[in-house]
Every structure is written in structure tokens, then in C-alpha cells.
Amino acid sequence: MTDATIGAAAGTGAAAGEIAANAPQRALGLHRELDRAWANAPGWRGQITAVSHTTLGLRFMATALVFFAIGGILAMLIRAQLATPEGAFLDTEIYNQIFTMHGSIMMFLFAIPMLEGLAIYMLPKILGTRDLAFPRLTALGYWCYLFGGLILIFALLGGVAPHDGWFMYTPLSGANYSPGVNADVWLLGVTFVEISALAAAVEITVTILRQRAPGMKLTEMPLFAWYMLGTSVMMLVGFPPLILASVLLEIERAFGWPFFEVARGGDPLLWQHLFWLFGHPEVYIIFLPAAGALSTIIPVMCRTTILGYGAIVAAIVALVFLSFGLWVHHMFTVGIPHMALAFFSAASVLVAVPTAVQVFAWIGTMWKGRPEMHLPMYHVMGFFLTFVMGGLTGVMLAIVPFNWQAHDTHFVVAHLHYVLIGGFVFPMMAAAAYWMPQITGRARIKGLGETAFWTILIGFHGTFFLMHLTGLMGMPRRIDVYPDNPEWIWLNLTSSLFGFVMTIGFALFALDLVLQAWLGPRSPRDPWRAPGLDWAMRLPPPSYNFASLPGPGRLDGGAQAAQGLARGEGLLPGAPRGRREVLVTGVGSARPEFVAILPGNTALPLGLAGAIGVFVLMMLSGLYWLTLPALALVAALIWVWARGMARGRDAAPVEVAPGLTLPVHTHRQDTLGRTGAVCLLLADGTLFAALLFGVGFLSVVALGWPPPELTGDPELGAGLIAGLVAGLGLGVVAVRLGLRAQGRGGAVLPAAAGLLANLVALACLGWLAAAVLDDPTRHARDALRGVLTGYVGLHALIAAGMAAFALDQARRGEIVGARAGCLPAWRLWQDFAAVTALIAGAILLAQGAGG
Amino acid sequence: MSFLARSIAGPMIWAVTFSVVYALHGAGCALGWDGVVAGPVSLQRAALVGSWALGLIAGAALLQRLPASGGMRAGLPRAGAWTGLVATLFTLFPVLVTSSCDAARAPAIHLFTPA
Amino acid sequence: MVLLLAGCDGPLSTLAPAGPAAGDIALLWWGMLIGSAAITLLVGVLLALSFGPPRVRPARYWTHGWGLGFSLVVLTTVLVAGLWVGERILPRDDGAVEVRAHAYQWGWRFAQPDAEGGMVETDDTLYIPAGRPVDVIVTAEDVIHAFWVPQLAGKVDAIPGRRNLLRIEADRPGTHEGLCAEFCGLGHAAMRFELVAYDADAPPDALADAPPAEEFADD
Numbered sequence A: 001m002t003d004a005t006i007g008a009a010a011g012t013g014a015a016a017g018e019i020a021a022n023a024p025q026r027a028l029g030l031h032r033e034l035d036r037a038w039a040n041a042p043g044w045r046g047q048i049t050a051v052s053h054t055t056l057g058l059r060f061m062a063t064a065l066v067f068f069a070i071g072g073i074l075a076m077l078i079r080a081q082l083a084t085p086e087g088a089f090l091d092t093e094i095y096n097q098i099f100t101m102h103g104s105i106m107m108f109l110f111a112i113p114m115l116e117g118l119a120i121y122m123l124p125k126i127l128g129t130r131d132l133a134f135p136r137l138t139a140l141g142y143w144c145y146l147f148g149g150l151i152l153i154f155a156l157l158g159g160v161a162p163h164d165g166w167f168m169y170t171p172l173s174g175a176n177y178s179p180g181v182n183a184d185v186w187l188l189g190v191t192f193v194e195i196s197a198l199a200a201a202v203e204i205t206v207t208i209l210r211q212r213a214p215g216m217k218l219t220e221m222p223l224f225a226w227y228m229l230g231t232s233v234m235m236l237v238g239f240p241p242l243i244l245a246s247v248l249l250e251i252e253r254a255f256g257w258p259f260f261e262v263a264r265g266g267d268p269l270l271w272q273h274l275f276w277l278f279g280h281p282e283v284y285i286i287f288l289p290a291a292g293a294l295s296t297i298i299p300v301m302c303r304t305t306i307l308g309y310g311a312i313v314a315a316i317v318a319l320v321f322l323s324f325g326l327w328v329h330h331m332f333t334v335g336i337p338h339m340a341l342a343f344f345s346a347a348s349v350l351v352a353v354p355t356a357v358q359v360f361a362w363i364g365t366m367w368k369g370r371p372e373m374h375l376p377m378y379h380v381m382g383f384f385l386t387f388v389m390g391g392l393t394g395v396m397l398a399i400v401p402f403n404w405q406a407h408d409t410h411f412v413v414a415h416l417h418y419v420l421i422g423g424f425v426f427p428m429m430a431a432a433a434y435w436m437p438q439i440t441g442r443a444r445i446k447g448l449g450e451t452a453f454w455t456i457l458i459g460f461h462g463t464f465f466l467m468h469l470t471g472l473m474g475m476p477r478r479i480d481v482y483p484d485n486p487e488w489i490w491l492n493l494t495s496s497l498f499g500f501v502m503t504i505g506f507a508l509f510a511l512d513l514v515l516q517a518w519l520g521p522r523s524p525r526d527p528w529r530a531p532g533l534d535w536a537m538r539l540p541p542p543s544y545n546f547a548s549l550p551g552p553g554r555l556d557g558g559a560q561a562a563q564g565l566a567r568g569e570g571l572l573p574g575a576p577r578g579r580r581e582v583l584v585t586g587v588g589s590a591r592p593e594f595v596a597i598l599p600g601n602t603a604l605p606l607g608l609a610g611a612i613g614v615f616v617l618m619m620l621s622g623l624y625w626l627t628l629p630a631l632a633l634v635a636a637l638i639w640v641w642a643r644g645m646a647r648g649r650d651a652a653p654v655e656v657a658p659g660l661t662l663p664v665h666t667h668r669q670d671t672l673g674r675t676g677a678v679c680l681l682l683a684d685g686t687l688f689a690a691l692l693f694g695v696g697f698l699s700v701v702a703l704g705w706p707p708p709e710l711t712g713d714p715e716l717g718a719g720l721i722a723g724l725v726a727g728l729g730l731g732v733v734a735v736r737l738g739l740r741a742q743g744r745g746g747a748v749l750p751a752a753a754g755l756l757a758n759l760v761a762l763a764c765l766g767w768l769a770a771a772v773l774d775d776p777t778r779h780a781r782d783a784l785r786g787v788l789t790g791y792v793g794l795h796a797l798i799a800a801g802m803a804a805f806a807l808d809q810a811r812r813g814e815i816v817g818a819r820a821g822c823l824p825a826w827r828l829w830q831d832f833a834a835v836t837a838l839i840a841g842a843i844l845l846a847q848g849a850g851g
Numbered sequence B: 001m002s003f004l005a006r007s008i009a010g011p012m013i014w015a016v017t018f019s020v021v022y023a024l025h026g027a028g029c030a031l032g033w034d035g036v037v038a039g040p041v042s043l044q045r046a047a048l049v050g051s052w053a054l055g056l057i058a059g060a061a062l063l064q065r066l067p068a069s070g071g072m073r074a075g076l077p078r079a080g081a082w083t084g085l086v087a088t089l090f091t092l093f094p095v096l097v098t099s100s101c102d103a104a105r106a107p108a109i110h111l112f113t114p115a
Numbered sequence C: 001m002v003l004l005l006a007g008c009d010g011p012l013s014t015l016a017p018a019g020p021a022a023g024d025i026a027l028l029w030w031g032m033l034i035g036s037a038a039i040t041l042l043v044g045v046l047l048a049l050s051f052g053p054p055r056v057r058p059a060r061y062w063t064h065g066w067g068l069g070f071s072l073v074v075l076t077t078v079l080v081a082g083l084w085v086g087e088r089i090l091p092r093d094d095g096a097v098e099v100r101a102h103a104y105q106w107g108w109r110f111a112q113p114d115a116e117g118g119m120v121e122t123d124d125t126l127y128i129p130a131g132r133p134v135d136v137i138v139t140a141e142d143v144i145h146a147f148w149v150p151q152l153a154g155k156v157d158a159i160p161g162r163r164n165l166l167r168i169e170a171d172r173p174g175t176h177e178g179l180c181a182e183f184c185g186l187g188h189a190a191m192r193f194e195l196v197a198y199d200a201d202a203p204p205d206a207l208a209d210a211p212p213a214e215e216f217a218d219d
Ligand code: HEM
Pocket: A072, A075, A076, A078, A079, A099, A100, A102, A103, A104, A106, A107, A110, A111, A165, A166, A167, A413, A416, A417, A420, A421, A425, A463, A476, A477, A478, A479, A499, A502
């Protein structure tokens, strides 16, 4: 069959609703065939080479639980210290490390990975596909998370943990006031972990947009997917400012380039803006998946359907946007004029509206149905009680004058735990109770879960309810002793006692999970009689989820759909070609477009994460030159990674259902990889925008400006900047020529030209840095010029690498006919690099190319 | 425009207006616009109220153009447009009533100050 | 109730206000507390009612009526009240007494006018005349700190390179406690100070004995 007829088949046969069923086969035979292609390797090798979303999702969640336990132990140390005014047993330095690590672990090593794990595990099952879009990336994310987390934990054990609070305000976290390695551990360790957040965000977005079961329209997909779509887009936009801030602060600490130091034109408020630009959306990033779980669980527990689907989706969209307009409410006391505070106060208040819409939609759902008090429902009630109170104190804190009093007191500590435990931990416990039978195939042991719930609920409110009053009576956060304030003793003692009650509750909860997984009796296939594709499979789920993929007419799922799918009546049955195959559908149409072949088990992600880890460790130990070999290793492994995606031969089109034959992804330009690249560039673009914000902010607001005169040769500078932009621009032309010559296999020359153009750009850049730019340690302006140049340089370098890769592919004959190889990805990147270089170059010129 | 793009158009208008007004506010205070007279008010307030009004007009115009019925494919864009408009109105109305820059320098608004 | 209020007392309590700003804010708090308690109760009742037989209400009743309508009304009220109070307690160009608070790791240096009107310097105790608005110019030497006298007003950060302004006023002569509210390293917990509000007609001897204020580092 030629490419033309494949395209025609995809266009006509695939109209949703008219896909014929495949003939049933023996379920066991299909299972064996699929398992050979999809299962992890046996033994310990299987653990390090696994890329399966089921394995990795569970591993993310289990690891997050371990970190939750560590964070919880630290919380108990905090409570023990605060139980009495003299504190007795921790010295201040250790106490500072402990509360910093408690906060950082809970946010970065528990909450975020937990929600990622839930999404990684659930989404393919809910959407009716066999894995996430980029399985190796899932594994890379996991290893980065684990290694970054381990660095933080080892630092804690070694007594050199971060000690500047979880938001690491400069100048306290700068080199002058935190000279040790403590702050570097935070900056590098957390950024390392952030790689996993970005990886997960890219995957989740692409999987939701492109891998929904055929016929599952966006406007009809399960709400959990809408929530996760919102979350992942927020992660793509929210994390880059933090990554930028961390990189800048690390550069300031390691190399003395000033960004936050007042004396040399920096501003500590820049850190706060960038941090909270991430930090506030972070709270909603944590809340949205939890709300997604609630929207799934509540209707099932009430034997009805969700009320107000459309309103909830609209509320999600509103939350995604509004939550980026609130960050200054963490900075109400820094001396910003009242009008600007008023904007953010109003936005912070307004964000409660979409939240209220959801809460009332859930209550309406309960009215509509008949609530049954199964264990998940207990936790849902715990959520309602706790989260509503946390939301109300949140509105109070959004009111500027009240915030001026309550800010940085234990009132805020109480508020944030009401929101985090009410809005995240309770829903997650509901989710655990709800999905444990799905995950383990076992039913729980009666009684223990309810006991755990009541213990946690009582312990929680006993700990944190009175803490509001502690704060209003003036107790600031982050103090280890209060010898002069006997009036706080009874409050703190009460909090501490109930804190231990809560811990017992969490221990019971963990015990319940372990017992269920280990000893629980077999669960029926549909313990909750729930709809949804996540129940349309054997329990515990097989490595491939679905023996054949659900299509139109089978999307209500539930356990009834399981049998037909297991017998291969759905789409793309089995793995007759021995490959991991999934269907890719259109974003808007939900029509099947082509078949994507996913990579199999590999240890490459582990190796790549290890190489990044070596880089981080070299940075930490101050062996800056040794970071270069580590980076070279990273680059080499990425090359190998990309080679794994290349395919030398035409792959035959695949019959997905009777009369529906689809091409394989190598013959398409709109691959999953391309959508992923767009997501990555969204994040990258946000990082660049945050950098531009930094330039603007310091130029307008910071003291210590105007900076000293530039000393470089202005004509040379202008020439080099022009050369740089021209080189990248030629690359843009070259990649298009390559695409035009793709059909006849003539991409060698354009790729070579593109490589050359990028190298010329790099040369101009190097010259600029060496001969024109001023010493970046002199002033923030010069440091920012250095960073802008570095940003462009890194992108030009990667563009050169992609051109080289394309050249290699073209030489091997992998770019020919319908196969475009890496050209589409290179084109995206080259365009992005050229545009950002143009903007950066314009800024450099506007500041004056030289003296 | 695709469904998703139409759905976020309204919130985007809010995001842009909000950013512009906030940035203008910071820049205006840094450049001393609140001391410059522009008709009955300061240049600062004129610039802020002006850009706010533009954002409101854009939001209303968007709402006008979206079809009124047609299930969720029309409903979500409309809800988005309403979100954008209400958010622009609600979060930026302080340009009308609050003191703009460093309060000690700004003329007191006697409506608020205790007698 | 009396017992409860007595329980809220304390030298650092925001609920025992001794100045107009703290008084306004405390009032705001009690208002918001009552509203919040009512809303929590309301949600509880709605939840409890859901356990009866199924009751059909149109979706809009929940999402638009309660979700949008009810919440917007409540929130607008709170916001306007907050902006109102916020504007009332801002520092203004009205000839208030100016004092300075300079924070360093870990202590406070203050400058305030003495009986003759010249600025004198003190460590860890700030003197202000009672019954008159005072603007505190808050600065920092090294890292970020925050100036807070809970019984008089909210807090404002002391940030290197910036001069922040906070209006405070004590209703009556007396002593109030203050502290650093922003985490600033090892000495944070002990970074306390005292604020003495004196009868404007009888400045304390301590002021007369204090040395004249030197210029601070950032001037
Ligand atoms: C297990 C029960 C928990 C207890 C008893 C507890 C207790 C505390 C206490 C007393 C503080 C204040 C420390 C201080 O200011 O001196 C604190 C801070 C904090 N907690 Fe928790 N916590 C618990 C769970 C959590 C959870 C589940 C999260 C997040 C998901 C969390 C996030 C935080 C954060 C972000 C801080 C701020 C840390 C900082 O000031 O740098 N906590 N916690």
C-alpha cells in the first residue's frame, strides 16, 4: 500500500462511531502475546529497565509515601520541640534544618511526586490506552526524583541540610549569610527533582491530548483527565520560574554573578517574585489532581453522575489562569504600594469562586444521589470539613490588612496545613481507599481504615485548629523557643499532643494499605460498580492494560466492558508484531490517526539520570571543571536516546479494526514527539519570559542602577550579535530545505548547511562573550547579559546537535519518503532558538552593544 | 480557532490586561508618573484606568462574538469569556479607588482617611 | 465569651489591640470569623441534608446560585471591607512623627525624636509619643527581617536596600512588645524589642540620656 492510500484510509474509515469490532479470540492467548511485548524484564534487571507506567506510577507513589513518612518524622520533631517553651532538645541550627526540610520534603518530595504517580498510573487506564506517550521519559523522571531526593536526605543525615526555610529567601540564602553547602543542596537537589515534574507534565499533556480512546471527545472525557490537563499545563508554566530562580541563585553563590545582591544592582525581591510565581500555582497544582479524584469518587459513592460537568471544566480553566495572578499575596508585607496589593488581594479572593463552584457541584452531586458511607466517603467528608475551613482562612489571608497581622505567624502554618492536608492528603486517602482494589486486586480488611480515619481527623484538628489562635496571639513561625511567652504554652502543648495522635492515625493508615496489599481477600472485579475504563480490565491490571483498545460504544467502561476487550474485540488487538503499539487520536476529533510504536525496556533512563546526578554532585562539591565531562556524558546519552527513536526501515501500516488500516508514526509529522516538543517549548518559553521579567524588573525597580559604563567595542558587539542571529536564521532556512528534500532523500546537504550555520552562530557568541561582554560579576546588568548570552548559546548548541543528528540520519538513509526523521523536531527547536536569540540580541543592543 | 484556543481566549485577555496594568503600575511609580498631571487625575491613574478599560472592552467584544448556544463546544468558550471579563473587572477595579504609589507621597483620598 | 477574650490576651496578641490600626484589623478579624463560622456551618448542613432521599435541583442552582452568586456576594463584601481598612491605616503625608527602625542580625537599632526634636538612638527599645500617628521607616543591614508590634499594627519587612514605611499609633502610654517576624537565621527567635509609648508631655529620661542618632548605613 502506498502512503497516499494509507492517508485515505485514515481519513475515511475512522469517522467515530463506525468502527467495526474485531473478531473475538482466546483471551489467554492474547494475554501471553501481549505480555511478551509489554512485561518488565524478570528479576532485578526488570526493576532498573522498567518503563511501564503501571510500575513507575506505583513506584512514584510508594517513594512519595516514604518521603511523607520522613517528613512526618521531622514534623514530630518540630512538635516535640515546640511542646515546651524552652524547647529542650534541638539546637537552633538543627531546628532550622528540620523545619526547612519538613516543608521542602512535603512539597517537593511528597505532594508533587504523589500526584504525578497517581496520574502516571491512572491516566492511560482512564483514557483507554496502554502506556503514556514517552515511557522512557517516565523512567527518567523517576530516577531524577529519587536521586534528587536522596541528595536532600543524605544532606539531612550529614547535618548539612538546607536551613533557610522552604522558600529560601535571599540574601539569607546567599553566599554571605549561608556560606556552607546547605543552600546549594536545596537549589541543586530540588532542581534535579524538578526535571521529573517537567517530564511528567509533558507526558501527561500529550497523553491526554493525543491518546484518548477513539471517540472520547475532549468535551466528554472523564473529569480526572480535565483536572490533570489543567495541572500539567500549570506545571509547564509554573515550574520554569522556580528553575530559573534556582539557577540564578546557584550562579550567584558559585560564581559571584549578582542577581539578588543589592550592592551590585540586584534585588532580593526578584527572588521572591520568581519563587512565588511558581509557589502559588504550586498550591493549585497540588489541589487540582486531588479535586480530580474527588470528582471521580463522589458520584460513584452516591450512585449517580457528576453534577455540572461543564461548570466544573470552566472552573478548572478559571483556576488554571487565576492562580497565576495571586503570587504577590505572599509578599503583602514587602512594601509594595497599596494599589498593587489590591489587585492581588482581589485576585486571591476571586480564585475562591471557581473553588466554590466545584465544592457546591460536589454537594449537588450528593443531593442528587444516595451517598453510601464506604471508606472513601469518610475521607471525602474529612476533605469537606477541613478544606472548607482552610479555604476560608485563605480568604482571610487574602485581605491585606489582616495579612499584615497574620503573615509569618502560626496562623499561616495552620492555614496551609488545613489546605494541604484537607485539600490534598484527605482526597489522596480517599483515592487510595477507592483504587486500592484496582491496584492490588485485593479487598481491604474491615475496620482498620475507619479507625485510621477518625484518628487522623481528630488528631489533625486537635493539632491545627487552635494553632490559628496561637498565631493571632503573636507566635511567629520558624522559632524554636519562646521562653518569654507563657501564654502560648497550653496552645503549643495541645498541638503537640494531638500531633502525635495524628501520627498514630497515619501509621494505622499505612498499616491498612500494607495489610490490604499483602493479606487482603480477592476483590470482586467491580467493588464500587463504577463506570470508567480503569475498571474495564483484570485486577490487578496486566502490563498492557487492555488486550484490545476501547473505541466508540465501549467508553462507559466499567467491568462489563472488560470481557470483550480482553477477547480482542476492541481496536488494535494483541501484539502480533511483538511491538508495543498504541493508538494516537486527533486532539479535537478523537478519531484514530495512526499507530505509535513505543520503546521497550531499557536502562538508558537510569544511566541518563545518573549522569545528571554526577553533574549535580560535581556542582555541589565545587569541582566546577568536572561538570564538563559530566555534561558531555549527558549529551552523549541523549544522542543514544534519540537514536533509539530513529527507524531505518519503512514500517507497514497496521490493521486496527476490520476496514481500518492506519500508518505507523514514523510516517507522520504530527507525532507524539512533536506534541511533546511543543509542550517542552512552552516551558522553555516561560523560562525565557521569566528571564525577561528579571531583566525588566531589575532595570526598573532595583536600586544600584544605573550600572557602570559598558567597556566592550560597540561596533564589534553589534556585528557579532547580527552574525549570531543570522546564523540561527540560516539554520531556520536550512531545516526547511531539508524537509523539502526529504521525499527524495536529499536532506544531507541542508542538514550540513544547518550544522554549519549553527556553528557560525556559536562562534559569534563565543567571541561576543570573550571580547565584548563585561565581567558578569561587576553588576547585575552585566550578569543578566551573561545569562541571556548563555541561554542563547545553550539553544544554539542544541540546535547544532540536532542538525548534526539530522545529518547523521540523512546519511544513513533514514530521512526519505514519508519518513522525516528528526527534521520536524529540529525545525521547531531552530525556530524557537532563532526567535529567542532575536529578542535577546535586541535587548543586548538596547542596553548598548558596548562602551 | 480550535475549541481549546477559544476556551482560553477570555482568561488570556484577563492575563494580559492584568500583567499590563501591574507592569504599568510598577513602572509608573518608578518613573514618578503619579506626580505628573494629566487632566483631572495623575498620568499614573490615567494610564492604569485606560489600559483597564481596554481590557474590559476586549473582554466584552469577545463575549459578543461567541455563539450563544451549542452545548459544551460553545459553552466552554462562553464561560471562559465570562471568566475573563469578570476577572478583569474584579481584580483591577482598585485602579479607581486605592492610593497608587508610595502612600506618603500620594495625595490622600479623603474618602478613606479617618477624619 | 469573656473567658475566651481573656484567653486571647497577651503582650504580643493581635486580639488585644492598643492602637487604631490593630483595632481596625481586629474588628475585621472578628467579622470574618463570624462569617466563616456561618459558612462552615452552612456547608455542614448542606452536606448533612444530602444524606436524605435523592433530591433533584437543577445543576445551575448549585453551580450558578451557590457557586457563583453566593460566593461572589460574600467575597466582594470582604474585599471591599479589606480595602477600606487598608486605605485607612496607610501612612500619609500628614506630619506624623517619623522614627527609624534598623534591623540587623540579630537586633534592632532605633532612632526617634527626643524632647527637643533631635533624633536620638537606642538599642532594642523604641520610644514613641502616645496618641499620635508615627511613621516607622524600616530598613535592614544584612538579610530580610520584619518589624512587628502586634498590639499596634501589622508588620512590614525590613529589606536590604529598601526603606519601608509603617504607620503605628498607641492609644495610651504604656509598653508593648515587638519582634522580628521574618525568618532571619540563628538569632531569629530572640530578635525581640520593646516599644514604649510615652505621654507626649513627659518624655522619658531614657530619651534624654540617649546618644544622638548617627546616620544609618544605607543613607
Ligand atoms: C504530619 C503532620 C504534620 C505536622 C504535625 C506538621 C507540622 C508543622 C509545623 C509545626 C510547622 C511549622 C514550623 C515552624 O514554623 O516552626 C510546619 C511547617 C510546614 N509544613 Fe507541616 N506538618 C505536617 C504535615 C505537613 C504536610 C502534609 C505538608 C504538605 C503537604 C506540610 C507542609 C509544610 C510546610 C510547607 C511548612 C512550612 C515550612 C517552612 O516554614 O519552611 N506539612 N509543619
